Amino acid sequence: MIGIYAHHHGAGHIQRCRQIQRQLAELGEDSAILSTAPGADVVLADDAMDEHLRPHGRAMTAGASLHYAPYGNPGLRQRLAEIAAWVERYNPKAFYVDVSVEVGAFVRLMGVPVITLAMPGLRDDAPHQLAYTQADAIIAAWPGWVPLPEHLRPHADRVHAVGGISRLERAPGAGPGGGRDPRHVVVMAGRGGSTWEPEDFDAVENACAGYRFTFLTGDSRIEDPGELSALLSRAGVAVIAGGQNSVADIAVAGAPAVVLPQPRPFIEQKATARELARAGLAVVAESFPSPAQWPELLERAGRLRPDWSRWETAGAAQRAARVISEVAGGARPDSIALVSLADSSRAAHLTHQVNLKPEGTDHVTVALADAPVLRKAVPKSHVVSGTRNLAAARNLGARTAIERGADVLVFLDADCVCSGELVEYYCRALANHPDAVVAGPVTYMAPGELRTVKPDPHPARPNPAPGEVIAAQEYNLFWSLSFGMRAQTWERIERDFGGFDTGYTGYGGEDTDFARNLAAHGIALYWVGGAHAFHQHHPVSSPPWEHLDDIVNNAEYFRSKWGTYPMEGWLEAFAEAGAIERVDGSWRRTGEARA
Incomplete structure (x- = not known):
């Protein structure tokens, strides 16, 4: 039912x-x-x-x-x-x-x-x-x-x-021209109330010599769809309010029309009338015209040859029914898992992520170290032991989530919390682009701040309007702080290039390498508006001196694969401080102390 x-x-x-x-x-x-x-x-x-x-x-x-x-x-x-x-x-x-x-x-x-x-x-x-x-x-x-x-x-x-939905069927020969009495005007007032009544047309009739008016209002309304369709199909002009059903009825009959939008909540009839006027389908008067204006108004409407097929009434109710039936068919909803990496130094931040996640989502934490500590800190997450290799840890997290039944994987940095809409917008984007990887904006919060609303995203990354999904042109902007994909896409990634490359050790470069592999293997990347994540503050250095050796080694590994360097801003900053230098085209430590 x-x-x-x-x-x-x-x-x-x-x-x-x-x-x-x-x-x-x-x-x-x-x-x-x-x-x-x-x-x-x-x-x-x-x-x-x-x-x-x-x-x-x-x-x-x-x-x-x-x-x-x-x-x-x-x-x-x-x-x-x-x-x-x-x-x-x-x-x-x-x-x-x-x-x-x-x-x-x-x-x-x-x-x-x-x-x-x-x-x-x-x-x-x-x-x-x-x-x-x-x-x-x-x-x-x-x-x-x-x-x-x-x-x-x-x-x-x-x-x-789905198009305009009408109870009428097109009468034989109905159209803007043939079979119509150009001097017959049918006036239909909706049951929702009208600012005009038949008596308002007394002066109009007097001003419109040679026209015959039929009023369908109150007790004079025609309930039989066939009779109404026949009448509208013969009329030279129909005068209607801007209700959806009246417009759909006129469209089925193919009648030239004057639309007098009525005051309704949320200006609904004015909005419809505006679209009809823009499309040239009807003559629209925002207020009731004076009697002297009506002859010219009816002449203009009578000269119209509106292509009412554009209102797409044919099959509209059937299309609506199909939408409802498809929802009723109820495909099994996707199982969604959030995947994160952490050690005990991020336990507090991870606790916020887990306890602020959307209800009904699974959560997998790959422990880079300190798994027992994390299991106590986040009992609502499934914690598995990994290594400090970030690439290997992400691969393990994805595989664990899939084994637990996840259809959609959402990767979040341990320091990030979801907005209330992040998972919803990712899932919507993946419903339309099931073979893609999607990524959303990230807002950096101030020390001590924790929120999931009022985003102020990092300016270096795309920030589409909520609900807007934009194909990435620059894959190098991919950021591993927040991204998602369907389980089948991850499995394709595993087959095509093994996931994140475990040749990267420690920190840096593996996410840019991952994005390069997406592009190289024809996997689309989309930026998803509204899928906001919020990054919790923690102390950092710029450039990240604590990861100097990892960054230099990973940059050289990246160049060996792709011919260019990632993280160039950091490398240049280290070089300016005298910590690294180019030797035979490669970056090397100088042995100098940090400047």
Whole structure:
């Protein structure tokens, strides 16, 4: 069973849900529509409150985290209880919410995968972002060419633009020209309320000599889809609000249109009307035109030959149903492991990493030394004994994580902690680029500071916008502090070049070598926006004198493989201090004391 929630304001939500429900049935999926609207499969209690009883501020919105959660509303309590009882009885494998932040969050808290609808308009507020973040898929009932709104870009990988969803079927011969009465104007007011009524058109009719007006509002609405489609297919011009269903109906009928967007929450109709005007599909008036303006307005609309096929209504409900069915099919979620290297000197930092990691992730620590100490420090991590060879330790960590069942490996320096979104953004990027390695920005924190928000990434590394994934052009910018890949990619790496090269001893060079091997073997590297890690402070020297011998030896080893030197800034700094020099083209210790 699949649950469907339809908002009861206006008729568009439940009509759209009925179309999707029919297509789900074609896919062999049973479903039920839950709504306050009459005619739903499960009619829910009404949670509306009298205006004078409605609380304000936190009492209404739970501190602006929700849209509607008023104190003292028995209807709301009963409504949610009915939804919970239905979920308990039918154990749905997915739930499509069209639309309600609160219902989506409530159902998700009961452990049911949720699909939601992306409504047009400005929806960058916290409640909408909560709805989009927790949804496994987001259906947009507009065509794929419409630019993705800014507030949906962090969720772009889960947005499915399916096209306009209508209950109508195209009447024979319907189109912008043939069979239409150019002097017949059909005016449709949505059930969600309108700023204009038929009487507002009295003066318009008087100003539009020779035009005949048909008003579909109130009791004059046409419920039969076939009759409505036939009427719109013969009309010379349709005058509509900017609701999604009205636009989809006009698109199916292929009618020239004047769009008068109505005031709706989050300016949703204005946003839709703006896209229609940009595409040249309709004439748009932001406010009700004066009677004298209507003749020219109708003439302009009548001259349009809109290619309404661009609104992609054909098969839209079927595409939406497929998205829902795929979520309901429920592929096994990935098992994710964080892999880190440490010794007892980093036990405190590692403790923060382990205890701040996302719930549901495994953690593997390769002990460079002091394994018993680390096992006591981080009992929530699986600690294995390794060596101080960093390359060998990373290889061991990856292999251990895979043996423990990991599908996705996230490598983190022992000093780093995850932001709340790091694993999510890595997993999203790897879902779209499963054969790649991904890497995110790193913020260096001040002494004594510990946080997982407000990133201020190191400027030397890429920092795309959250949700943006950019193919790397410069592999030398790879940094082993934070990166990830799927287990299959690691296994390919093992086959192709053995993982991290254990010829590097001690500190330095092995991560740049790894990146060179990625490029040489055709493994893509992507920078992932929003996948922030935060590096905890510890004392360092610059250049790192404590690793001088390792850096010189590893730099020479790197050059023997690739013909160039890594870590050139450090090498030059050591040379300026008199600690190393070039002899026959190679760096050597001078025996001089540190300057």
